[in-house]
Amino acid sequence: MSGSEAPKGTLVTGLIGEDVHIAGIRILEHALRKAGFDVVALGAQVSQDEFVSAAVESRADAILVSSLSGHADALLPGLREKCDEAGLQGIRLYLGGQLMIGDSRWEDVEAKFKEAGVDAVYPPDVQVAQVVADLEADFAG
């Protein structure tokens, strides 16, 4: 994956659970494709199992989970374990959106999801360009 034409990596994207806030993840997908990634976009309302099997099928390098409805706390834990079970050890997990209801401190939110096995957690005011840059850095070389 280092040639200039080859994709920079394969990413599975989607909104977890019952979530329908699709605009944010749609434009991320657009930006990531433009930056040279292969994106398997699962869209709204994706279950953990769907994320995992899409990642297996596409031999994905990472899963990008979006969650805005405030239920990430209930819907995300367990995903890392399911990945491990499916043989996706070490696959990078990214999480972003408006994760929790109530005004918890960002550090606490971040820590909570990192503990659940997410590699990088993003707040809602992150710039699209920042996400792309981070992913490029993570998959450099």
Place this chain on the structure above:
Amino acid sequence: MSGSEAPKGTLVTGLIGEDVHIAGIRILEHALRKAGFDVVALGAQVSQDEFVSAAVESRADAILVSSLSGHADALLPGLREKCDEAGLQGIRLYLGGQLMIGDSRWEDVEAKFKEAGVDAVYPPDVQVAQVVADLEADFAG
């Protein structure tokens, strides 16, 4: 002062010190005149001495001091004493407007000015009709 045509009382009104916020006191004067009081309106920027001598000259029953600039604290104390010196013992003193700078509790503000000899202190959200009713009650009979 009990006949229906006789004035209900004579009131001296004005803004104390350097104050120019004249709208409030102007409409109070209008309402008080309409309610049957004699009003000696001194207008803006009235000194303590001017209040006192106008009250002496007009044999006033009360002085209504308005203050909005926030300097009542510096400008009002001493007025009661000047009244006493001028032979106006027991003349009723009313004070209203936006008296203090900063958000002091109303009870403290009221207490402070009552201590300085004011009989009744009014907050800025008082209704014109309320002021008239209070004065009518105070001068009934």
Place this chain on the structure above:
Amino acid sequence: MAVANKRLSDEEFGRQREEVLSMWHTGAQVDFDEAVEFNKTLPPAKNYARQLALAKETGAMLTRSDTGVPSVDEQTEYLKVLQEEGQCDLFGVIIDSLTRTHQYQAAEAAIEKSHRTGEWFLNGFPVVHYGVATTRKLTGAVGRPLQIRGVAPDWRLILEMGLASGFSASSGAGFISFSQFSKRVPLETTIRNYQYNYALMGRYEEAGVPMLPEISGGVGVLTPNSLLHAATVVDALVAAEQGVKNMSLMVHTQGNFVQDAAAMMALPQVCEEYLHQLGYDDVTLSVVATSWSGKFPEDPYEALAAICLGVVASVVGRVQVVHVKTMQEAVTIPGKEANAASLRAGKIVVNMVKDQSLELDHDAMDTEKRMQVAETKAIVDKVLEMGEGDIILGAVKATEVGVLDQVFATNQHVAGKVIGVRDLKGAVRYLDHGSLPFGTEILEFHREKISERESNRGGVVDYDTVVQDLFAISTGTLVQH
């Protein structure tokens, strides 16, 4: 079985009803006749449709605030604070999205966890969980009409529960719940479910209790108005056939005053025309305008300012209901004080603008209205044509080929070819009209408007511009040049 726009027979309705009420154990608490009697004990001041009809008559503009929290005590407290400190005229109670997607067990767990920890783990009020008796206590706590809010492909049990519990209006509609709130459910299914919802309201109506659906054609995220209007008309016709006599049509403010206000005038006009054309002559339409529905600025004061501007447009548009979001919209489910404060701000804007009967530049307004009406008719006429006069049959076919479409849809069956973008003045235009049946006048109008922005920026308007536009307002401006 193809769904057609025909009144549900009593048998069919009764059959579905049994199924619906057995979805969760609390369904058994709903007794239609008892519910009608209960609703009749409520004063007209608490009936949504009656208050809106009155507002239409007198020119009043009512404010509405939507809230939804998992605890019934807390939800009651919210409503009381909104009524007392927010002078709120109409209450929306949002149902959590787990309940909406029939995840009753998960919702129950989240309620239990919320109660136990004192924190909230559910994004709305789980009406099904609480059931009729408890929810009646909630609705009894305030003296003004309540609406049960949320959109879901299958909203039937929630609606049964809500109407039996003192709510007299409901959000949701068949097309939006298909296109924006589900992923694989086909349009036939959501429309069939909404036929049931409208039929239920129609039966309350016949029993002497007017019940009002608030119909939205989609979401106001960078979406040209006619796309939303057309879908709204579809649902209005479905509702009318099921006996609904009072409907509120929703316009999503998107930031350009002229466009927003014009939408508030164009939508009821065109909807009225179609109702009339298809023989539904006794329907009372009202209009509700929502607050800004894109991404909000994080700063609460900026958010409040944006909300106030939406209210200005709504008053210019002479709507009956102004929906007021809160200054914490970008951040979280709002607290009750922030909610009441936002409502007070909204109310003074309503009063100040209404008092002066503000009118915008007539030419701009006329053009905008005319175009929205023409575009909407182009779509709806085509839908009717495809359905040979049946709006539902037409809608199903039209959706397949993208004659009915949505921007940023969630459902895989939506063509999703339409793309919206702002013009130089921030009005939303068709960057790509996909398969919409538009003639050259319409297409040239949009092309022209977009090219004004292009000339101004000296560069092309494309999908990257769309991405910029999605952040409008949240980054401090309406149009990035």
Place this chain on the structure above:
Amino acid sequence: MAVANKRLSDEEFGRQREEVLSMWHTGAQVDFDEAVEFNKTLPPAKNYARQLALAKETGAMLTRSDTGVPSVDEQTEYLKVLQEEGQCDLFGVIIDSLTRTHQYQAAEAAIEKSHRTGEWFLNGFPVVHYGVATTRKLTGAVGRPLQIRGVAPDWRLILEMGLASGFSASSGAGFISFSQFSKRVPLETTIRNYQYNYALMGRYEEAGVPMLPEISGGVGVLTPNSLLHAATVVDALVAAEQGVKNMSLMVHTQGNFVQDAAAMMALPQVCEEYLHQLGYDDVTLSVVATSWSGKFPEDPYEALAAICLGVVASVVGRVQVVHVKTMQEAVTIPGKEANAASLRAGKIVVNMVKDQSLELDHDAMDTEKRMQVAETKAIVDKVLEMGEGDIILGAVKATEVGVLDQVFATNQHVAGKVIGVRDLKGAVRYLDHGSLPFGTEILEFHREKISERESNRGGVVDYDTVVQDLFAISTGTLVQH
């Protein structure tokens, strides 16, 4: 000695200057040549006139916030917070009203007491007390232009101190300081003092440092616009004669969008005409619109909404500067955070409305502008006639007979016959035009507008209505029917 509109000779100016600078001991710190040099070291980004000229060229709209607290450290902190958290473009620093009325001793005592107790006992920043060196530290703390603010019959020492200390603009004008900020001082005196102020600015201008007066014709408390416009033109002509080349004209928003926006367009137009007519052809005019200037709602969110509406009107009126009051205006001298928050709200409104080049109903705007221009000309023409071409001689005579007048004036020499009242749409009209030289077209226009309100309420509009109108907005509506 009658004051005429003639440039002050260097001798006369020098004589007065000595007197002025010896009013308080800090006056000795002012050295004109040194002050000019100091001002020249400042970047153009800090010069008020240059920034406004630029805004006029580019169509930018700048925000200004006014603050004034007795401690220099705290005042510095305020400005920094406004710049950083409020994105404030221009700073007004309000001078306390004890200093303004030359009560330097009392001010000193209040400063001392404020420092000692940590509470504030002074309603502004006492620039004279702090002197040049300290004040330069204050003005040096921010990177944008500063204006020294306040109105007083004798503002000369404050102005000397301010301009020497890094301020490049000043509020105040001869007529307003006479009519609204003094009680017995005759107009001749305030005008003479303002001739000095303008002459001082003119001399800075000649020395290469543009200094800008912000001219207001009165206060926006239920006052018909033409009354304010006329007084503004008077002062503009006085300033021009003394060599001022950049002026900002103030419009007070009073709640009716059409009237407010029309005022922002009518005032510079009519002022420009008179400047031209009297041979002052090289003056650059800009317009500043203030926030609502009547009694505010106590609730900070309602207050913020009212402020935002004023900003909408100001952007429609295409002004260069939007003055943004704060959500605490009804309550107290605002805290810096509330101030910055209000500014952020103001800024997003500027951006959102400016982006869409909003235009109101052209007919209504045209009529309103035309009437304001006609009324203003009727007054100013008469003033010039009475002065046989000399605006000052005319103004003095006109004031005596009420051809120049004010509503709720503080000065005993003001006729005070004019009464303003709101019409059905909340625009301020002449209920009584006193001795203003108006023809029948104008009088009928106002009568007509007022009678619309009368028909609507089915009752007479009189002084009791004026009283109601004084509470407009603070009670939640613009017009009480």
